[in-house]
Amino acid sequence: MSAALLSIEHLSAISEREGGASILRDVSLSVAPGEVHGLVGESGAGKSTVARAILGMLPRAVRVTSGAIILSGTELLTLEPKRRRSLLGAHVALIPQDPLSALNPSRRIEAQLTDGLRMWKGCSAAEARRRALALLDEVQMREPERVMRLYPHELSGGMRQRVLIAAAFALEPRLVIADEPTTALDVTVQKQILRLIRDMQLRHDTGALFVTHDLGVVAQICDRVTLLFGGRIMEQGPTADLLLRPQHPYTRALVAASPRYDRPEDGLAPVPEAVMARCRQEIAAFDRGLHG
Numbered sequence: 001m002s003a004a005l006l007s008i009e010h011l012s013a014i015s016e017r018e019g020g021a022s023i024l025r026d027v028s029l030s031v032a033p034g035e036v037h038g039l040v041g042e043s044g045a046g047k048s049t050v051a052r053a054i055l056g057m058l059p060r061a062v063r064v065t066s067g068a069i070i071l072s073g074t075e076l077l078t079l080e081p082k083r084r085r086s087l088l089g090a091h092v093a094l095i096p097q098d099p100l101s102a103l104n105p106s107r108r109i110e111a112q113l114t115d116g117l118r119m120w121k122g123c124s125a126a127e128a129r130r131r132a133l134a135l136l137d138e139v140q141m142r143e144p145e146r147v148m149r150l151y152p153h154e155l156s157g158g159m160r161q162r163v164l165i166a167a168a169f170a171l172e173p174r175l176v177i178a179d180e181p182t183t184a185l186d187v188t189v190q191k192q193i194l195r196l197i198r199d200m201q202l203r204h205d206t207g208a209l210f211v212t213h214d215l216g217v218v219a220q221i222c223d224r225v226t227l228l229f230g231g232r233i234m235e236q237g238p239t240a241d242l243l244l245r246p247q248h249p250y251t252r253a254l255v256a257a258s259p260r261y262d263r264p265e266d267g268l269a270p271v272p273e274a275v276m277a278r279c280r281q282e283i284a285a286f287d288r289g290l291h292g
């Protein structure tokens, strides 16, 4: 644990919009350098809240009530905002869900890749351009010279995501937070992009927190997994253990509900109501312990 790049310890948060309802309930997880940790759960489970808490981008109505977020030995939640921003800027990069809205529509790809290199790494214009071209090559972009001159709307969804992956790794971050980065892509491109993120992350020895609702994605890219329901950890462990020997009924139901790659026609089975009821009971028991 002491070698963790990122360590989230007993993080709890409430939503003031929903009358102080808990949205994270004592969440702890860690990411080691070079490791991909999957943060998994259905819609509303609290995945984005964890990611936003790390990035200091929580919505105004959401408040962390306890816990710590430690990045390379520095606690982020109590850090003075300016120091926190510079630490995050230097060491953490985000690969967002929607590449189009993450890119500036009125600027060429070259500007979007070189700005960060000039600002954060102090590169000259020529050096930033050289590095940007090398990065586009590294993310297997064809004709990088031509791509540098294009605007985001002139690229396909997959190409835009490659540009954002290049941008994320440009500053040599220690941690990458990927927020459902392949949801908007079709299945073939999704596979290529996942493989690319994995390659880049291994080559650069970068840790990654990978937010997804898709166990197929988890199987492909994650070393370890934290499964959330209602902001509470239902199960956590190495990916193979979780997918092949799930312990919690909720994990078992989700694994059973995922379409098998060799039998996609089987489709999805819903999580049985009895399992959902058990998860809700666990949350209620936790809340009683908190308030009782």
Ligand SMILES: Nc1ncnc2c1ncn2[C@@H]1O[C@H](COP(=O)(O)OP(=O)(O)OP(=O)(O)O)[C@@H](O)[C@H]1O
Residues within 6 Å of the ligand: 015, 016, 017, 018, 023, 041, 042, 043, 044, 045, 046, 047, 048, 049, 050, 059, 060, 061, 062, 213
């Ligand atoms: N802006 C907000 N203000 C108040 N509460 C919010 C806000 N955004 C989300 N929440 C609450 O936080 C809880 C967790 O939401 P969160 O977005 O973290 O889930 P998620 O697992 O990322 O879901 P999704 O996969 O749909 O993005 C939900 O109960 C939601 O209502």
